[in-house]
Amino acid sequence: MILVHNRRKVVHFNVTRNPSAAWLSRQVTQAFPWDTAPRFLLRDRDSSYGASFSKRVEAMRIIEVVTARPPRQNAYVERVIGSMRRECLDYSVVFNERHLRRVLTL
Numbered sequence: 001m002i003l004v005h006n007r008r009k010v011v012h013f014n015v016t017r018n019p020s021a022a023w024l025s026r027q028v029t030q031a032f033p034w035d036t037a038p039r040f041l042l043r044d045r046d047s048s049y050g051a052s053f054s055k056r057v058e059a060m061r062i063i064e065v066v067t068a069r070p071p072r073q074n075a076y077v078e079r080v081i082g083s084m085r086r087e088c089l090d091y092s093v094v095f096n097e098r099h100l101r102r103v104l105t106l
Helices: 021-031 051-059 071-087 097-105
Strands: 002-004 009-012 040-043 063-066
Touching: 002 021, 002 071, 009 021, 021 051, 051 063
Parallel strands: 040 063
Antiparallel strands: 002 009
16 A cells, blocks of 8 residues: 555555565556655565565655554554455455455445
8 A cells, every 4th residue: 555644645555465576666656657756655664575676666766764663653554554444344255356456446
């Protein structure tokens, strides 16, 4: 999930079973085409972010800011994830990735 902090608006989200650095790099590129990239990117310390992700972000002239270990360091994103769980996923049974995308876009 990519969230713009100034308006707390979800810019881009996608679902995959096994996220990799290459997959995450494509998500950043899809979220910010051309010259719409923000100046900073706040992310957690997940092992999925690898060298290819960092290179892509650097090529887009985005400064990476890595949070400390606790999830509360990125409270806005955690709040959106919690809201999606409570409002969407607690009331439906998700069968696969395609169905999850459909539930979250409704």
